[in-house]
Amino acid sequence: MKEKINELKELFSKRKTEAQTKEDIEALRLEFMGKKGHITTLMGDFRNVLGEQKREIGMMINSLKQEIEKTIEELKAKNEQKEMDKRLENDKKIDYTLPVEDGVGALNPRTILQKQIVDLFVSMGFTIEDGNEIETEYNNFDSVNVPATHPARDMQDTFWLDNGEVLKTQTSAAQNRILREHGPKCRVLFPGRCFRNEAVDATHENTFFQIEGVVVDENVSVSNLIYFMEEMLKGVLKKDVKVRLRPGFFPFTEPSFELDATCPLCAGKGCGACSHTGWLELCPCGMIHPNVLKEAGIDPEKYNGFAFGLGFDRLVMIKTGLDDIRHLNSENVKLLKQYGTKI
Ligand code: FA5
DSSP states (O other): OOOHHHHHHHHHHHHHOOOOOOHHHHHHHHHHTTTTTTHHHHHHHHOOOOOHHHHHHHHHHHHHHHHHHHHHEEEEHHHHHHHHHHHHHHHHHTTTTTTTTTOOOOHHHHOOOOOOOOHHHHHHTEEEEOSSSOOOOOHTTTTGGGOTOGGGGGGGOOOOOOTSSSOOSSSGGGHHHHHHHHOEEEEEEEEEEOOOOOOTTTOOOOOEEEEEEEEEEEEEHHHHHHHHHHHHHOOOSSSSSOOEEEEETTTTTEEEEEEEEEOOOTTTTTGGGGGGEEEEEEEEEEEEHHHHHHHHHHOOOTEEEEEEEEEEEHHHHHHOOOOOOGEEEESSHHHHHHHHHHO
């Protein structure tokens, strides 16, 4: 039996030098460790060893088995490293500076539209600010007059983090911070990504974009709001558009409105896109609620203002005729490039 073990040891030494590829190593493993392998057979024979020899032979088999297992693992690791080096060496032969056949991606139509809107508001004296994507519950809800018990919270179900913060549901989440920083005489525009726990369809995404604007001063009126909205839409749609306000409800504005614009596709005559009404619902807005001003340290007796929150994924759809909002979050570069040219 001892002789047999030594023979196997020598055989393994010879075989291991011949194992060059992944397949060779696997064949070697099966030859020695497989169900019908040499070591399995040896273990079977071991049952017949008697008395005193049992301990010594048992130790020899065990030591051989461990050596084979260890060597096979080492061979595998060495081989993987060799293959990785080969792949890296081949990669070096790729010239990443050569022009790509299909071109190099494109700006998302949303990004192009955001830049146009931002430029328009800058020309009207607005400062541009950024908002956080993760917000405190206070900023997203309480600071804009939506306490925990307010039913309006149900309309903006969102993703909550373990620490009690939320993925912001609306750009209005930045209102309190911005009003505190800019004080009572300000015109600020703040675009941002918003998140809601939505049933996704052609016009609803769980991740979408809004552009919010606030103007605070003495004697701000609804006419001022209409003026800025008309200017923005004329600039973006490159058409003469009229706007109208319908009553709406938001806890952070009073009065609140839904702003409609004359349909840019039929110039208000009525078509499929506007359900033959001649109007498109575009942008919720209103006069900032005194509680919101007070919460931001602004005296509502002396100052007032308006705010609007434009969902601009939908404006992209209106402007380009894109039929499904989900394309805007897709990786379909070809389609996004094509629709980007329509902005
Ligand atoms: C708001 O989010 C308010 N914060 C807007 C506002 C700001 C009102 C300031 C008054 C003053 P609303 O939930 O309606 O309101 O969303 C505003 C816009 O975001 C919608 O008109 C729509 O264009 C867009 N929007 C909302 N939810 C989604 C969604 N799931 N997918 C795509 N766009 C959405």
